[in-house]
Amino acid sequence: MNARGLVFGTIVAVAAGFAALPQAVRAADLNVYMPQGVVGAVEKVLVPIMRDKFNTKVVITPVLSGQALTKAVAQRANPEISVFMLDEGPWLQGKQANLWDKLEGLPNMAQIPARFRDADGMGSGFLLYLLGLLYDEKAFADAKLPAPTSYEDLWNPALKGKVTIPDANSTFAYALLFKINELQGGKAAQSVDAGFAKLAQLAPNVGTFHGGASTLIPLFSQRQAWIGFNASFPAQRLAADGVPIRWVAPKEGAIAVAAYIAVAKNAPNAEAARQFVNLVLSPEYQAAQTETAFGGYVNPNTKLSPDFVSKFLLKPEDIEKASVMSWDVYLAKRTELSGRWQREIEKK
Structure with missing residues (x-):
């Protein structure tokens, strides 16, 4: 199936089961802040459903997460x-500041595993970044090194100057x-001294500390x-461009970092907001989002x-085995x- 067919089929599947609402003279607006990476999937799949089935116009603003939180705080007295x-x-900072409304009775939210949704119903993960090991398959083969399978492989002396970490x-x-x-x-809640001590020993192998994916991708494409x-998605993009990059979940388990969806307290058009969240968490939309982002x-x-599965670097078992980040500790x-990372890791 081509991309156009996939999108059309997804729209039909997601919309199935929703009765059409009486059309008003003018659709109500639903303002949504979201990361740039999911805008395409939302526009193609969810915008038509919200318009045709719920008489709602989705107004999208692509922003970084920090900007979204700042807006949520600023508008708390009069949500837009x-x-x-x-x-x-x-x-989580927003939850701690009491910015989110409780979401109850959403069928698709009930399908999300407990570790990827809030126990108090204040939101749910909608997208996962799985963190593991990216490696240059050709470089490893040329150096007669076995493909990495463990976090411990980062400390291999043969990789001096060839490792990059955030x-x-x-x-x-x-x-x-x-x-x-x-x-x-x-245990992170008690002490991270053991982790800092171990990572300090990695210093001789680290050639470059990278920021986001935009700084990571050139390091591999230029063989530095x-x-x-x-995360796996930079490797997926590099592989699509013909660069021999692979991503692997270490045998000790990848790390799942989730992006969450939430509804502001006293949000305008609250019922449409709930319908939008339910659609975002549907299996059909999740598939479209995965295949585009x-x-x-x-x-x-x-x-x-x-x-897509034949080319996708993530496997279902990688998600099932992944641990989650201790955000409360962070x-x-x-x-x-x-401060410790800069002093004890980057300046070694």
């Missing part, structure tokens, strides 16, 4: 934006820190890095097309952790 789609850390400005750095700390027998720690899905009933200690 109804739905926020943002990274789990800022979403810098202190990336929350992915702290996902790595907490995982390594756990593998060293530590042979292996790194990050290359992220992981949160609804276990999601079915991807066979052709938010409580982020200034301290950032």
